[in-house]
Amino acid sequence: MAAATHLCGIKTPYCFSKKALHSQSLCSQKRLNFDLLTESCETLRVSYPSKGRGGLRVVCDARKNDVLVQSEAKSQGLEESINQLSCVMKFGGSSVASADRMKEIAELILSFPEENPVIVLSAMGKTTNKLIVAGEKAASCVSDVSEINELSFVKELHYRTMDELGLDKSLITDHIEKLERLLNGIAVLKDMTPRARDYLVSFGECMSTRIFAAYLNKIGVKSRQYDAFDIGFITTDDFTNADILEATYPAVANKLHSDWNNDPAIPIVTGFLGKGCRTCAITTLGRGGSDLTATTIGKGLGLREIQVWKDVDGVLTCDPNIYPGAEPVPYLTFDEAAELAYFGAQVLHPQSMRPAREGDIPVRVKNSYNPNAPGTLITKSRDMSKAILTSIVLKRNVTMLDIVSTRMLGQFGFLAKVFSTFEDLGISVDVVATSEVSISLTLDPSKLWSRELIQQELDNVVEELEKIAKVNLLQHRSIISLIGNVQRSSLILEKVFHVLRTNGVNVQMISQGASKVNISLIVNDSESEKCVRALHSAFFETDLAVADLVNHNGNGNGT
Ligand SMILES: Nc1ncnc2c1ncn2[C@@H]1O[C@H](COP(=O)(O)OP(=O)(O)O)[C@@H](O)[C@H]1O
Ligand SMILES: N[C@@H](CC(=O)OP(=O)(O)O)C(=O)O
Structure with missing residues (x-):
């Protein structure tokens, strides 16, 4: 805490040059982010956290090329241009899994004193999963919901956390009582509708945000809790996987900005939740939906940056659960990240890149x-001149359909009929490959909570399509998506097929999307992890791997 000693001794207002500030004695101070001083903005503020937000401030005025340390009262003139909500920081379940983790997150937020962040939180640890299991048990056969282990787990986790943070448990007793009443209702009906399930899981985020906001206030950092469904997150009524509607952006921005301007306090917002536009009931945005909450707030408020804080060193070259040696990818474009998320990388919610890209x-x-x-x-564009493969993504347990026309319809009529069948049944498709008389495609399971298509739906699809085609339904397939610079597809594919042939793997379908960042291969589930590891090793681990490709391609530009 050398910074504290140094700056506390300064009588305000006090001026010193930027050069001095960059000198070792000051810049080594951990708590002040002096990198910002190189930015070309007119003025910027570095607040000094140990006196609370709004205590001493360090203000850099780029026009004068010097730095001013002021007391709160004296900095008022600059306040309007600099003291706005600046970024959004989203913390996932693992980041807020316990009292200790919450303390660390509070420290982390305070270590960015130059920011006025909007905080988005997920439910603590595995709370969402536990609540779903509790609901399923209540709907099945229990006579007394208080016997459900998962309910006891959730209660104990939240009460213990509050205890360890020194907070009054009464803050969440109302929620715990409502949660028990809801489970009793589900037990009486012996049914958990998607609507009831969304209400059930919402307790996770509602409690984690209340606890964290109370903790910040307790340690002297003024904060305010918000339930997303009460501040303008308006969604479709597709329970368990709702879409955010346009009206959300201005509504959320108005609410958060006006509260901040009237009485500044760090907003702590529930991730994952919204309010159905017709039903007015609580909806959820699909598993991992807090990422989407964060990017929606970022776009709505026009913030400088959206940060999503996870338990891994960023987006990795593949799923670390498949291959622990996966490496962080330093830069991605929105297109690459969207494709990666859509094709199954758990690290980002499939829709989360849309608001960030639009804004x-x-x-x-x-x-x-x-x-x-x-x-x-992740940004709009990046230098792709040396990019070949960025990341490998695996989506398991995919259903594939081979549909061969019986030639009852012409080519256009055939394709139109196939796709209108999927539209009518509300099923979207992931990967498609066509010839004149046949089409192979994989079905998108993400619209269902369980991420597995239910048999009934599959039977309906096959029955409808068999009116015009011979249909072969193939289950237990995997999509391996190669995210990268598809301008170099020949080089990528040459290597891919060499690796797969060496490993004796047969590719059942291949597709290169119009997005120019993704090549998808379909293989059997049983071979998919082996494939990902072999591809990872070929593309990312041998020194020769990348050099090979670049040299092979002359100047490295395959276009
Ligand atoms: N390509 C990938 N890069 C990084 N993490 C990945 C990737 N694929 C899968 N994961 C998994 O995603 C997890 C992080 O996502 P998630 O659990 O949703 O985070 P959080 O709950 O913190 O928002 C990691 O712990 C990792 O196991
Ligand atoms: N709690 C929700 C929403 C979410 O975004 O969680 P996480 O950030 O921990 O993936 C879920 O588990 O799906």
Whole structure:
């Protein structure tokens, strides 16, 4: 805490040059982020956290090229241009899994004193999963919901956390009582509708945000809790997987800005939740939906940056659960990240890149367990001149359909009929490959909570399509998506097929999307992990791997 000693001794207002500030004695201070001083903005503020937000401030005035340390009262003139909500920081379940983790996150937020962040939180640890299981048990056969282990787990976790943080438990007793009443209702009906399930899981985020906001206030950092469904997050009524409607952006921005301007306090917002536009009931945005809450707030408020804090060092070259040696990817474009998320990388919610791309707001994926790691920066464009393969993504348990026309219809009529069948049944498709008389495609399971298509739906699809075609339904397939510079597809594919042939794997379908960042291969589930590891090793681990490709391609430009 050398910074504290040094700056506390300064009588305000006090001026010193930027050069002095950059000198070792000051810049080594951990708590002040002097990198910002190189930015070309007119004025910027570095607040000094140990006196609370709004205590001493360090103000850099780029026009004068010097730095002014002021007391709160004296800095009022500059306040309007600089003291606005600046970024959004989203913390996932693992980042707020316990009292200790919450304390670390509070520290982390305070270590960015120059920011006035909007905080988005997920439910603590595995709370969402536990609540779903509790609901399923209540709907099945229990006579007394208080016997459900998962309910006891959730209660105990939240009460213990509050105890360890020194907070009054009464803050969430109302929620716990409502949760028990809801489970009793589900037990009486012996049914958990999607609507009831969304209400049930919402307790996770409602409680984590209340606890964290109370903790920040307790340690002297003024904060205010918000339930997303009460501040303008308006969604479709597709329970368990709702879409955010346009009206959300201005509504949320108005609410958060006006509260901030009237009485500044760090907003702590529930991730994952919304309010159905017709039903007015609580909806959820699909698993991992807090990422989407964060990017929606980022776009709505026009913030400088969106940070999503996870338990890994950023977006990695593949799923670390498949291959622990996966490496962080330093830069991605919105297109690459969207494709990666859509094709199954758990690290980002499939829809989360849309608002960030529309608002052109950089997204930084960081590790809350290792804040010094640089993470991944996702922006509109990046230097692709040396990019070949960025990341390998695996989506398991996919259903594939081979549909061969019986030639009852012409080519256009055939394709139109196939796609209108999927539209009518509300099923979207992931990967498609066509010839004149046949089409192979995979079905998108993400619209269902369980991420597995139910048999009934599949039977309906096959029955409808068999009116015009011979249909072969193939289950237990995997999509391996190669995200990268598809301008170099020949080089990528040459290597891919060499690796797969060496490993004796047969590719059942291949597709290169119009997005120019993704090549998809379909293989059997049983071979998919082996394939990902072999591809990872070929593309990312041998020194020769990348050099090989670049040299092979002359100047490295395959176009
Ligand atoms: N390509 C990938 N890069 C990084 N993490 C990945 C990737 N694929 C899968 N994961 C998994 O995603 C997890 C992080 O996502 P998630 O659990 O949703 O985070 P949070 O709950 O903190 O928002 C990691 O712990 C990792 O196991
Ligand atoms: N709690 C929700 C929403 C979410 O975004 O969670 P996480 O950030 O921990 O993936 C879920 O588990 O799906």
